Structures are given as structure tokens and as C-alpha cells.
Amino acid sequence: MEKTRAAQLPTGTPADLETALRTCLAPLGLCQTFDGAVEYVQRGTGPEVLAALDDVRSTTAGRMVSAGGNWSDERVTAVADLHPGWSSENADAARLVVYRDAPVDVLARFGHLLHAIAPSDRPDSTTWLATLTDNVLKATGPRSEASHQARTRWTPDLVSEVAGAGGAPGRTPAHATLTTLLHIDDDRYSTHRYALLATDAGDTFLARHADVLAEIATVAGPGPRRLLTLRCARDAEEHAGLLAALTVDEDRSVRAEALAALAWLDGARQVELLRPHLRTAAPDRLTGVLRRLSDIDGGPAAIGEALRAPEGHPLDAERAESLRRAAGRASLAQGPGAVVPLPPTAPPADADLLTELDTRPAAARLEGDYFWPGVEQRLARIPDVRVLRNALRQAGMTDADRRVMALLTTRSTGAFGRRIGAVLTLEDAVRWWPLFAERPDLVDEYLEGFDARRHPDDEAVDTTHMMLTILECFPEVPKTLAPRLTSIALGVSRHRLAARRVLGDDPGVRAAARAALDGAEGMTRRSAAEWLAGLGEPGVAAPEPGWEFGDGVLSPATRTLPAATLWWLDRFREQALERGVPVPDVDRWLGLARPMLRTAPDGSGPVVGRLGGPLMLPPDLPTPGDSHGPAGEEYEDHHQLILTLDFSAVPDGATDLPLPPDGTLLLFVNADLEPWPAGGAVYVPAGVPVEERESSPDYEIYEYDSPEDLDAELRSAGELRLAPGVSLPSTPPDDETLARHPHAETLRDVWSDQTDGGGDWQLGGHAANFDDYGDPVPASAYPEVGEQVTDPDDWVLLAQWVGFPMSILYWTITRQDLAARRFDRVTVQMHANP
Numbered sequence: 001m002e003k004t005r006a007a008q009l010p011t012g013t014p015a016d017l018e019t020a021l022r023t024c025l026a027p028l029g030l031c032q033t034f035d036g037a038v039e040y041v042q043r044g045t046g047p048e049v050l051a052a053l054d055d056v057r058s059t060t061a062g063r064m065v066s067a068g069g070n071w072s073d074e075r076v077t078a079v080a081d082l083h084p085g086w087s088s089e090n091a092d093a094a095r096l097v098v099y100r101d102a103p104v105d106v107l108a109r110f111g112h113l114l115h116a117i118a119p120s121d122r123p124d125s126t127t128w129l130a131t132l133t134d135n136v137l138k139a140t141g142p143r144s145e146a147s148h149q150a151r152t153r154w155t156p157d158l159v160s161e162v163a164g165a166g167g168a169p170g171r172t173p174a175h176a177t178l179t180t181l182l183h184i185d186d187d188r189y190s191t192h193r194y195a196l197l198a199t200d201a202g203d204t205f206l207a208r209h210a211d212v213l214a215e216i217a218t219v220a221g222p223g224p225r226r227l228l229t230l231r232c233a234r235d236a237e238e239h240a241g242l243l244a245a246l247t248v249d250e251d252r253s254v255r256a257e258a259l260a261a262l263a264w265l266d267g268a269r270q271v272e273l274l275r276p277h278l279r280t281a282a283p284d285r286l287t288g289v290l291r292r293l294s295d296i297d298g299g300p301a302a303i304g305e306a307l308r309a310p311e312g313h314p315l316d317a318e319r320a321e322s323l324r325r326a327a328g329r330a331s332l333a334q335g336p337g338a339v340v341p342l343p344p345t346a347p348p349a350d351a352d353l354l355t356e357l358d359t360r361p362a363a364a365r366l367e368g369d370y371f372w373p374g375v376e377q378r379l380a381r382i383p384d385v386r387v388l389r390n391a392l393r394q395a396g397m398t399d400a401d402r403r404v405m406a407l408l409t410t411r412s413t414g415a416f417g418r419r420i421g422a423v424l425t426l427e428d429a430v431r432w433w434p435l436f437a438e439r440p441d442l443v444d445e446y447l448e449g450f451d452a453r454r455h456p457d458d459e460a461v462d463t464t465h466m467m468l469t470i471l472e473c474f475p476e477v478p479k480t481l482a483p484r485l486t487s488i489a490l491g492v493s494r495h496r497l498a499a500r501r502v503l504g505d506d507p508g509v510r511a512a513a514r515a516a517l518d519g520a521e522g523m524t525r526r527s528a529a530e531w532l533a534g535l536g537e538p539g540v541a542a543p544e545p546g547w548e549f550g551d552g553v554l555s556p557a558t559r560t561l562p563a564a565t566l567w568w569l570d571r572f573r574e575q576a577l578e579r580g581v582p583v584p585d586v587d588r589w590l591g592l593a594r595p596m597l598r599t600a601p602d603g604s605g606p607v608v609g610r611l612g613g614p615l616m617l618p619p620d621l622p623t624p625g626d627s628h629g630p631a632g633e634e635y636e637d638h639h640q641l642i643l644t645l646d647f648s649a650v651p652d653g654a655t656d657l658p659l660p661p662d663g664t665l666l667l668f669v670n671a672d673l674e675p676w677p678a679g680g681a682v683y684v685p686a687g688v689p690v691e692e693r694e695s696s697p698d699y700e701i702y703e704y705d706s707p708e709d710l711d712a713e714l715r716s717a718g719e720l721r722l723a724p725g726v727s728l729p730s731t732p733p734d735d736e737t738l739a740r741h742p743h744a745e746t747l748r749d750v751w752s753d754q755t756d757g758g759g760d761w762q763l764g765g766h767a768a769n770f771d772d773y774g775d776p777v778p779a780s781a782y783p784e785v786g787e788q789v790t791d792p793d794d795w796v797l798l799a800q801w802v803g804f805p806m807s808i809l810y811w812t813i814t815r816q817d818l819a820a821r822r823f824d825r826v827t828v829q830m831h832a833n834p
Helices: 017-031 034-043 049-056 060-067 073-082 088-101 104-117 128-139 145-153 156-166 173-181 188-196 200-208 210-217 222-235 240-246 252-262 267-274 287-295 299-307 317-333 351-366 375-381 386-395 400-405 433-437 440-447 463-471 479-489 496-503 507-519 522-534 563-578 583-590 707-717 735-740 744-752 815-819
Strands: 594-598 607-611 615-617 625-628 635-638 641-646 664-669 679-684 691-693 719-721 723-727 761-763 795-801 807-814 827-832
Touching (some): 017 060, 017 073, 034 104, 049 104, 060 104, 088 104, 088 128, 104 128, 128 156, 128 188, 156 173, 173 188, 173 200, 200 210, 200 222, 240 267, 267 287, 267 299, 287 299, 287 317, 287 400, 317 479, 351 375, 351 386, 386 433, 463 496, 479 507, 615 664, 615 679, 641 795, 664 807, 664 827, 795 815
Antiparallel strands (some): 594 723, 607 719, 625 635, 641 664, 664 679, 807 827
């Protein structure tokens, strides 16, 4: 903690209260209102002076008194001429003396005066008590012993006394105080008022006036309500009524914090507090309450009781449906086969972590919904997350199951990492499955795929995919979940494949698939055929690839992609529909999908090339580069080799480009941040002898000391492996595209969210967007001055490399030149924003 300075006021600081008041108000002498103001504040005489001060609002003198702080030498001198020795520093110190020593009646009148001369741009809702409180917070902000002494005095009890002495608007002084401290307006210091409640004295005040607090809190803004909820969690029982009311607040974050605070009360008390909401709260605010009741003893019974509406008082349809779903889900944890065999809880081997798990969870009581910041960094050392759950339970958290599971969708893998659940692997899932196996009801909840985003900018974790990954670790399928998993397996979504892996191949599974094949219609029948064919069922043929998107939606080249690749298009379609894009518009956009090859996030895939040197060229082929200098003095500026691609290793149909079946393609670029950098491509047909060629690129390379450093890094990476991928447009749409696809902006925004961390290299497909610079593919038709303009529709992306910070390199070519093997006509572009 930063140390405060010694208890010493500046030279010239007034030693008594009267002198301090005169020093604070001295600038009013410039407006001939000084004496009346001093008499009013100090003794309460002449209150009519406040009306006279209205004309002072817009003056420099008024601002010097109301704002304090430093002023120009000219203005300080003007005041010092009337009050010798006056300075801005002494005035600020004098204000601290007033706030430290003045009686409450003097403080109230000082507040009235400050409000009378406050700038006219203050919000109309600001009262004199708010003006005074804000001024106290500003004056006591600097770290010094004097400011600390003054700030320590200002508790909610003192504010309440001042409110009573000055007749602050409000039913009672406590009412006026809480209204002031919980109100946020356009003044930047108003956001700090809550700090006066965030103390031990504040806790005592809140507890003493819990009834008034409950009355005021529900009309405060969402920010103060959330902060207040966190504070009330320190004594949840004292504020139980208020916290219960806030569990169905209009603001989602307030609801979450209120439920987190109540989680430390015993289950029976929570049921008592939350039960009334089941019949009265708005149905769209009941989700958290229903989940909490599902987590605690007696909660499911309360939900069932609410469903049995008294005669003549039927539940509205939306409420009844929410209650039925919650009751049905809670029943999944009961009955034979609900819970599969579980291993013993495995504690971590780290002794320090065990100690932390024993001591740290108690602090979660005061941390609200976002408990134990940084706990996600410890998960890799916890072989079974039930250990963390047990520690939180031991500390008193009644919803520990749900809170630990929520780490998957609310915490990230690193400072700028993705959500844990978005990148969950089977290896990671091993630590999670025993916890989920204890709660089949929560497994079902996550299978529903609810959107776990807390903010529109946060990544939406695909919880269905995440949950199916965890279910693959289960030793057997819980019998109560089999119907839900079978429904997913017989569906058309991308999740059907994982659901089938979870269900395996037992007689019951085959029987369900056969029944759907024989009795279902349309897409369900196709899904059943695909499932049975995958199980090797005799006489059953799988439908054509891409069937799940409907006839004619995907291009022929895209339909043949592996199901694991088409997974991304299904995810895109789902999220686009959630964003309100009509089905026909989504399907038309899906028709633009193109196959490609790309680097996988784990580096898997067949080897298709080699990064960096050596440069291997036919003996009669010149080293690629540019000639510079006058005739007779020419010199060669070689292009740097980036990649040697082996076309024979590129699978047939991996892209929709007319690539050669064999031979090698060498890609070059001198990455110097120019939009059209020097570079290109060289094609060497199969069987043509080659030799190693010396090359000496000489240019100012971006982000590397020299071209040789880049080549060394590329060589160290060595092999390039590419896996199947699919792409959709992501660059800004032109007018023609918008005319055909009016939702193009939304659709490309949704596609930009479909990422797995791979894709540094790409072969074919659509060019990736970079800072909305535009699509480099059609831009290739408009080269630099002096070169021939071509048809933009003829151009395609040959390759793309995200190899430098904040930049993308693109190699483009026309389809005609590609078919004719005229790789000498490849163009290179660099979009960068270093």
C-alpha cells in the first residue's frame, strides 16, 4: 500500500475553522459576495445570500470555490490582492480542514453554498447533498495524511447527520443519504459515492437501514444495484429480502450477483426466499431462480408445487412451460441409471495447491458471481475438478456444482485466450466428466446449447459440442440422457456425429436408428441412414455428403468436404439464424462457401510443402527477382522464397481451383510493407531436373533484422501441413453483393466468429479480411499504374499467409492463367497495419 505523507499542512494553512472557511470562500470577494457567504456558512445568518449567488455560477470566482484545484497565476493574484497570502494550495488544504473539523450544520450550509454556485451543466437530479459529497470525494482524493483524516470522518452516518441538519430531500436523513450514495449521474465523481458505503462503517449503516435500502435499491441504476449486491453479500441474511428481490432484477448481471450472494445461505432459507418468484416474477427473469432451486434440497418440490396452480388461477403459458422444463430436467438426476459409476475423487499432487484449496474458497463469499479470480490457471493441476467443488462446498457455497462448471464458459485459457470450453479437448475433458456425471440434469442443460455470453463481444461457447466432448469420457451413457442424445444423433445439426460417438453401437442404439429409418420422413430418415451406414448396417446406403444443408444449398465442390469440416458451416448457420437472418438469405450465403486447405490449430494434416529454403530451380531458369539500375550497370534484387508446395500431395477436390496434379510451386515475396510487394510464383513441372540456387534478397524486411533471419525461422518450421477447411466471404461487401445479399454485413460478422486458432496458411477459398481493407482478389484486377486491367471476376485466391504481425500476404491469379499454368502472372499483395 502506498504510504501517505506525514501529517503536515502547507505553510500558511489556516489553523482554525473560521480561517479555513474564509480561505475556501476567498475568491467570492471578486464578486462582492464574500462576507455574506462567510456569515451564512459559519453562523447561518443571511440565507438570502444563496439566491444572490446564482449570478456567480458562470464566473471564474464561482468555479474557483466550487471546483478548487490549481488556477492561473493571474487569477490567484487577483484573489491574493484581496486576501494576502492566498494560494490554490492553501485553499485546498483549508477545504480539508473544513471537512475534517466543521460541525454538521456548518457542513450542511457549506453544501448548500457549493450547490448554489455549482456549474449550470450539472444534472438536474443533483441535490445539494450530492454536490457536497462529490466535493468531499474530490478534495480527499490526493494521498496525504490530511486528506486521509478528512476522508475517514466521512461515513454514511456523518452524511446522514448532515442531511438532517440541512433538510436534504428525502423521507428521512437515512433515505436521503442512501439515495445520494447510490445515485450515479453525469458527474464523474458521482461514481465514487459508493465508496462511502464500501467500508465497515458502511456495512453497519446498511444493516441498520436495511428496510430503507430495500426501498431505494430497486430504483437505483444497474451499476449501483450490482455494487450494492456485492456489498450486501457480506451479510446476506441481514439483506436477504433485498437480495431475493434482486434475483429477478431487470439487469442480468444484477440477477447473477444476487443469486451468488444468496448461495451462502442454507438451502431451506433460499427456497423460502425464492419460492414466491415462481408465480409472480416475469418469466424471462426466472431462469436463474429455477436453476438455483434445481440445485438445492427442496427446490424441485417448490417448482412442482408452483406448477399445481390453485383452481381459478392458471399459470400463463410461458411461465408454465419454464416450470415444466425445470421440473423435468431436475428429474433426470433421479431414478435407475441416472448416475453412472464414478471413480474416487483424485486430489492434486501439488501440496501448495492443496493448501490453497483448503484456505482460499472462503473468500469467494465476498467475490460475487466472478469468484476466485485466476482459479482457471490452476485447473491444469487439478486432475478432478470435484476437488475444487468440494472445497467450495466446504466453505458454504450451495451452488458449487454449477459455479465450477461455469468456469468452462466464463473463464479463458490465458490473458487473451479463448474460453476454456471453446477449446476443450478429450484430454482436458477427463478432469471434468466425474463432476458432470454426478449432475445429469446439468448435462442436459449444457446439451441444450444455451448462450453463455456475458457481453455481446464475448465468444459464444458451443456448449452442446463441449458437453458431447465431456460425455465421450463417460464409462457409459446415463439412461436418463439416452433419449436426448438419440434425438441429437438423429438430427441434422453438426452435433449428430459426436452424439453417435457417445451412444456407441449397442442394440438399443441400432434399434432407435432402424425405427427412424423405417418410420420417419425427410431429413430424419436421411440422418438415420447416415448413422446406420456408419455402423456398417447391411443394405443401408448413406445419403450424399452435405445432405444436412438441403438440396442445392452448397456448391458441388463444398458438399464433398468431410463432415468435420462442414461442421463449421452448420455452426455458422445456427448463429446466423439466431441473429435474425432469414433462412433463404442464410442459404444463399452458404452457396458462396468454398473448399480450401489450411493449417490446423494442432498442426495436423498431410505434408504438402516446405517452408523457406533451399531454393531449388531448373538450371535454365533465372533466379526470380527484379533488375534495377541503368543499362550496363544492372543489378538483381532477388525475391525471397517463402514456400515450396508439392501439388502431388494436395488431395483431389481439396479446393475448387484447377491446380496441376503434380509438380511444385514456389511462392516468393519481399515483405517490406508495400501494398504490392515484390514477389510472385514459379511452377516447376514434375520430372524437371532442379538444382540448389543461391539467392540473396536485399530489402528492408518487416519485423525481422534481415531476410536471412526470416529464412532461418521458416526453415526451422520445416514442413507445411494442411488440413481440409471451408471458407465464406469475410471482406467488406461491395454494392453488387449487398444487392444480392442484404444481410451480408451480419453474415460476414457471424463468420468471423468461427475460429479455432488455425489458418496461418491457406490454399484456395476466400481471402481473409484484414481491417476491412477490402477483398484483395478482385483488387488484383486493378494493379499498379501501367499494368493491364483485367476482369475482377476472373481472379481467385491461390494462397494466403498470416506470417507477419498485423498483416496478411495474398498470392492471387486468374482462373485462366491457373488452368494454363501461367504462374508467372501471379500477383502478391500485403494488407498491413503495423
